[in-house]
Amino acid sequence: MPVHAHTHHSGDDLTVAARGALESSGEQWTALRARVFDVLSGHAKPASAYDIAEALSKSEGRRIAANTVYRILDLFVGANLARKLESANAYVANDHPDCVHDCIFLVCDDCGRATHIDDDAVTARVRGAAENAGFQEVRPVIEVRGRCEDCA
Known part of the structure; x- marks a missing residue:
């Protein structure tokens, strides 16, 4: 990744x-x-x-x-x-405010905790697809819902 x-x-x-x-x-x-x-x-x-x-x-x-x-x-x-x-x-x-990048959140449907992960390849593809569709100043907001490791 x-x-x-x-x-x-x-x-x-x-x-x-x-x-x-x-x-x-x-x-x-x-x-x-x-x-x-x-x-x-x-x-x-x-x-x-x-x-x-x-x-x-x-x-x-x-x-x-x-x-x-x-x-x-x-x-x-x-x-x-x-x-x-x-x-x-x-x-x-944001526990790293000196680093500007897009985030992906894994949101637990049971406990509500949100875990932040980075995957520059995924967010770059989302940005590219949006820009190809004519969007400017793209700000991807990617949230994945499910159950965290503790709740699973």
């Missing part, structure tokens, strides 16, 4: 890498953005904007609107800090 190498970050190292990627894209790493990223990166499964808003509201002791979280998540996706699972309208933190 053709893949490329990249560094996977976790914990504080992931936060540092995310902050660096966001700031290098010309955006600011605000306190609220940092808290949204912390909540997102702390989820074991894909999190919706409502999941994140609820967690933030509890920890902050004040209501954080889901619309605010959606705007931040959209910014994170654009800056490669997060990936969106379209079928679930949920997000996962």
